[in-house]
Amino acid sequence: METTHRVFVGDSRDLAAIDDDSVELVVTSPPYPMIEMWDELFTALDPAIGDALESGDGRAAFDAMHAQLDRVWAELERVLVDGGIACLNVGDATRTIDGSFRVYPNHARVLEAFESRGFDPLPDVLWRKPANSAAKFMGSGMIPPNAYVTLEHEYVLLFRKGGESRGFEPGADRRYEAAYFWEERNRWFTDVWTDVQGELQALDGGDGEADLRDRSAAYPLEIPYRLICMYSAYGDTVLDPFWGTGTTTLAAMCAGRNSLGSELEAAFVERFDDRVPDVPALSRSVGRARLERHREFVASRREDGKGFEYEADYYDTPVVTKMERGIRLREVEAIESIDADTDDGNSGDGDEYGYRAEHAPLGLGEDGR
Numbered sequence: 001m002e003t004t005h006r007v008f009v010g011d012s013r014d015l016a017a018i019d020d021d022s023v024e025l026v027v028t029s030p031p032y033p034m035i036e037m038w039d040e041l042f043t044a045l046d047p048a049i050g051d052a053l054e055s056g057d058g059r060a061a062f063d064a065m066h067a068q069l070d071r072v073w074a075e076l077e078r079v080l081v082d083g084g085i086a087c088l089n090v091g092d093a094t095r096t097i098d099g100s101f102r103v104y105p106n107h108a109r110v111l112e113a114f115e116s117r118g119f120d121p122l123p124d125v126l127w128r129k130p131a132n133s134a135a136k137f138m139g140s141g142m143i144p145p146n147a148y149v150t151l152e153h154e155y156v157l158l159f160r161k162g163g164e165s166r167g168f169e170p171g172a173d174r175r176y177e178a179a180y181f182w183e184e185r186n187r188w189f190t191d192v193w194t195d196v197q198g199e200l201q202a203l204d205g206g207d208g209e210a211d212l213r214d215r216s217a218a219y220p221l222e223i224p225y226r227l228i229c230m231y232s233a234y235g236d237t238v239l240d241p242f243w244g245t246g247t248t249t250l251a252a253m254c255a256g257r258n259s260l261g262s263e264l265e266a267a268f269v270e271r272f273d274d275r276v277p278d279v280p281a282l283s284r285s286v287g288r289a290r291l292e293r294h295r296e297f298v299a300s301r302r303e304d305g306k307g308f309e310y311e312a313d314y315y316d317t318p319v320v321t322k323m324e325r326g327i328r329l330r331e332v333e334a335i336e337s338i339d340a341d342t343d344d345g346n347s348g349d350g351d352e353y354g355y356r357a358e359h360a361p362l363g364l365g366e367d368g369r
């Protein structure tokens with residue numbers, strides 16, 4: 001099986017290089033309005049935003065920043081297939097402007113924007129980040145009433161385009177082979193995620209990437225990987241219009257899906273080539289970690305005196321439900337750059353990057369299990 005991955009250096013307010021109805025899943029995290037690190041970027045998109053911030057009009061700046069994101073949401077509506085899903089990781093912002101502290105509720109504003117475009121909101125996920133220390137309450141004091149709650153969660157907002165779920169050809173292998181384990185379902189489809197930080201972190205690259213990840217506010221690989229497994233099948237195409245360091249593309253490669261990305265900052269995109277040689281090993285360890293975790297689950301369920309009715313078709317392991325029998329994870333066997341520049345009018349020479357990945361079914365570990 002082969003997948004392709006294309007990244008455009010450009011502005012996602014105009015995704016002309018991407019055809020209508022050609023994307024099954026969007027997984028992304030926009031720059032969060034009213035978080036200071038993005039002020040400059042938003043001001044470059046619309047200078048009125050800088051003026052509003054300077055004059056102390058937080059409300060106007062917030063609205064104007066979301067007006068820029070709205071233009072990207074319009075493009076997502078165009079390129080997503082009917083029944084396609086959009087997953088948006090977004091956090092609210094707290095900020096003092098002109099002496100007045102308040103929260104800017106990005107999640108509510110994005111939800112409203114998608115709903116008004118006719119997307120159906122689906123139950124969302126609250127991503128609870130691990131509390132760091134008591135220092136987070138610094139400055140709040142112990143005297144009522146003027147202390148504020150510390151925000152330690154973000155959202156994964158979920159929307160479906162059109163009123164109906166996607167259809168598949170009957171018995172579609174690409175869907176059944178993309179099944180997830182019963183216990184993964186139980187963890188992934190819960191509405192509060194407390195288990196994300198750290199899970200695949202060790203696989204997220206070395207020290208050299210830390211600075212890049214900070215500058216781009218990259219999310220952990222686990223977030224897009226999990227969402228891709230939850231909401232797409234093999235052969236689908238996943239788009240990230242706020243591509244950053246390309247975490248979504250890495251996750252799509254590991255998960256055996258095609259991907260598209262668009263990113264304003266050429267420097268982020270150029271750095272991706274350095275990560276590509278690690279993709280085969282990364283994909284193997286992500287897949288093996290899932291199988292290993294499943295074996296741990298099997299052992300603990302047996303210890304609890306519970307049995308299994310089914311055997312997986314491709315792995316030497318029992319599974320809880322009939323639907324999991326066809327699970328077949330993929331690994332990247334080989335990956336190469338392809339010349340992705342096209343005469344599509346959107347991107348000139350050198351501002352489009354492409355990769356082709358060759359996938360094989362994930363084998364058993366070296367110990368033969």
Ligand SMILES: C[S@@+](CC[C@H](N)C(=O)[O-])C[C@H]1O[C@@H](n2cnc3c(N)ncnc32)[C@H](O)[C@@H]1O
Pocket residue numbers: 010011012013028029030031032041072216217218219220241242243244245246247248262263264265268
């Ligand atoms: C929160 S970061 C995404 C980080 C990404 N999820 C990762 O893991 O690396 C948002 C990204 O969107 C990019 N961006 C903002 N506005 C954009 C636009 N209109 N078109 C394309 N990219 C944009 C920023 O440059 C930034 O890299």
